[in-house]
Amino acid sequence: MDIYLPIAEVAVNAPLIVALGALVGFISGMFGIGGGFLMTPMLVFLGIPAPVAVSSMANHVAASSMSSVIAYSRRRAVDLRMGAVLAAGGVVGSIAGVELFRWLRLLGQADLVVSISYLLFLGVIGALMLRESVGAILRRRRGDPAPPRRDRRPVWLYGLPLKMRFPRSRLYISVIPPLGLGAFVGILSAIMGVGGGFILVPAMVYILRMPAGMVVGTSLLQIIVTSSLTGVLQAGRNQTVDIVLALLLIVGGIVGAQFGARASSRFRAEELRAILALIVLAVGLRMGLGLFFAPEEPFVLLSGMGG
């Protein structure tokens, strides 16, 4: 059953898009990530113009994150205060990122920066997560005691001014690292067309040392704020949000996210991280390796005159 998208100006298979939304929503709810890094390449592969895919995806990410953040907050697994600090940074970052992306598109180098970002960030983060989580799984299988938790948190995290108490996360740290992290993720999310959870989640675990139980719910909160802003900015500045496409994705996404959030409690944390690491690595390699192979068609049509 095909349906015509009024903004994208292409026809898509509606059940396929709904199923795709559900699949990505499931992953989103399970791992506490937006899922944009999966959805954007898949929509482009289906023939939807990249700017429309990126922009409409922001609506989908906001909806499925909204749907699962409520499930997490009922389990008291959201640090609202930390989420607000991250989101404040994210707002600044995504506005800056949208401007940076417009400039890159004018230069015609947006593709390159997107590919490199995918390869670099997904590759590095995927590899680190995989190494860490496989190590944890092996240790548990062998029955080794967990290595002494290196609670020597980085000194700079504590030496910075503007300290703030985060009672839910049992942290007393400067607001500068979470603000900076939020801004960095905001910039990346505008450039890569993603929510940024795949960077946020590991950064919250390994840099901010937040309790694992709080990480997913809190990152979802930050993603809601960043992707809502991105979606509205994209519609306002570029008119690239396709509400019909967003609707199809949302129908699948919100249902998928519910099952994902529920399924996540059935797995061990390190197993979840290992699966996510494999997905992240695969997408990063798929997107980035194109840089090194001779293209079949050397000429590429760029969409939209505005860039």
Place this chain on the structure above:
Amino acid sequence: MAIDAPPPAPPPAVAPAAISAALTTTNVQVKSDFRGARIVLYGAVFDTGTRPADVVVLVRGPDQPVRLTRKQKVAGVWLNSRPVVFRGAPGFYRAASNRPLEDIANFGVLRRLGAGLDHLTINAPEEQRVDTRYGVRDMVVSRLGADYYDWRRAVVRLKTNAGLYHEDGRGVRFVDRGLFRAEIALPTGAPTGVYRADILLFQDGKPVSRRSRTLTVEKVGVERALYVWAHSRPWSYGLAAMAFALAAGWAASAAFRRD
């Protein structure tokens, strides 16, 4: 004795050959179930003589500037070159004729009419200038030079692959003496706007008669309302779309609540 020879008879007055044509549909409506359209063109050749006649149908959609880039290998990595803009490229083009265009008329005639993919007028490209707004100085506008034909061929090839450009040397069929028929297939991605169909009658390699018909492709109903909303009031559209998304997420969460 010489008899005055009668003056040579003037050639019999022949009405000039003429062509006439009509489209079965002049308004294509793009709705949610739009999957392209097939428009039939009927026409007739009025010719009292017996000279062979050829019919060429050229359909040009609204102009859509094309921006394209070329992958270049730099230090082992494939990078995009600076983008090149072709202004005045039609968003849709179809040339149909009863036999291949090269057999109907010579190069110069086809070029002048813009008939056929090789002769399609696509305005000369220029390298896109970069705005100074973003702190980058205007780049020198350079001519593409010898590469021009590679770029031009690439535009035609990419558009043809998308089903937007097409040339068919058998696209016009004579169904009866003087009566012909052609089909115009619009793909889903056909741009909206006014299309112009030129129906040309050729005799001895020269265009002798011409008719023009217009065709409108427009969005209607919900599709049109959304499109107009998104473009005329983008901020309210964006806010509404996002509010809807967040509400949908909240509603799903409430619906799935088990306790």
